[in-house]
Amino acid sequence: PAALAQLSAFLAMQPYSSELVLVDDCSAEPAAKILRDYANARPGVTLIRNERNLGKGKSVGRGMLAGRGRFRVFTDADLAYPPEEVNKILRDLESGADVAIACRVLPESRYLMSPTFFHYLYTRHVMSRAFNLLVRAVLLRDVLDSQAGLKGFTAGATETVFPRITIPRFGFDVEALFIAQKHRMTMKQTAVYFRYDEEPTTVTFARSAFTMALDLLQVRLNDWRGRYD
Numbered sequence: 671p672a673a674l675a676q677l678s679a680f681l682a683m684q685p686y687s688s689e690l691v692l693v694d695d696c697s698a699e700p701a702a703k704i705l706r707d708y709a710n711a712r713p714g715v716t717l718i719r720n721e722r723n724l725g726k727g728k729s730v731g732r733g734m735l736a737g738r739g740r741f742r743v744f745t746d747a748d749l750a751y752p753p754e755e756v757n758k759i760l761r762d763l764e765s766g767a768d769v770a771i772a773c774r775v776l777p778e779s780r781y782l783m784s785p786t787f788f789h790y791l792y793t794r795h796v797m798s799r800a801f802n803l804l805v806r807a808v809l810l811r812d813v814l815d816s817q818a819g820l821k822g823f824t825a826g827a828t829e830t831v832f833p834r835i836t837i838p839r840f841g842f843d844v845e846a847l848f849i850a851q852k853h854r855m856t857m858k859q860t861a862v863y864f865r866y867d868e869e870p871t872t873v874t875f876a877r878s879a880f881t882m883a884l885d886l887l888q889v890r891l892n893d894w895r896g897r898y899d
Contacts, residue, residue, distance in 0.1 A: 680753035694719040727842025746819035759822035768855035772820035778861035841885025
């Protein structure tokens with residue numbers, strides 16, 4: 671509820687018209703009811719519910735394709751990127767980029783982190799950087815932070831990229847950006863403010879990294895088969 675209220679307050683203050691698309695990936699009660707009640711009580715809010723769990727990639731894709739705006743931005747439900755960061759993404763799209771990417775590793779980016787998470791810098795952060803180096807070597811040479819959960823696409827880019835997505839898991843970010851790259855879309859990376867609220871265990875992250883490495887292989891195989899043409 672707090673995140674939804676924060677989004678509503680942010681959008682109400684903006685000079686542009688907007689819509690809010692919420693994707694419920696088959697959540698249980700009471701979360702499902704919270705989303706239903708919120709969407710029913712407010713104009714300009716669309717709720718999409720997956721009747722079975724489809725994963726982040728499929729859920730984001732459904733939301734982006736359901737949007738009607740000239741620019742479509744997706745962000746994580748925990749608002750690790752404050753809503754105000756959306757305007758940075760919009761500025762890049764308005765200035766001509768087809769795809770705008772939050773980039774946590776640019777020198778201008780800023781982090782808010784509890785001291786209890788400082789060991790993150792020596793575990794998950796190092797592993798994340800290693801994975802991104804692999805991504806850049808194999809698929810996305812110029813993208814510094816493929817996994818940031820805040821990205822924007824023009825309507826045209828959305829209609830080109832998201833119908834071609836095949837990965838339902840977290841590796842969909844890499845696939846989406848690879849499709850954009852293949853179609854010669856202009857991509858802009860932007861420094862952002864980011865908040866760390868939790869840290870998965872190293873074991874959990876290592877398992878996810880292995881799965882995502884398999885996703886990279888799938889993207890490469892899909893490309894060889896012409897899936898993204």
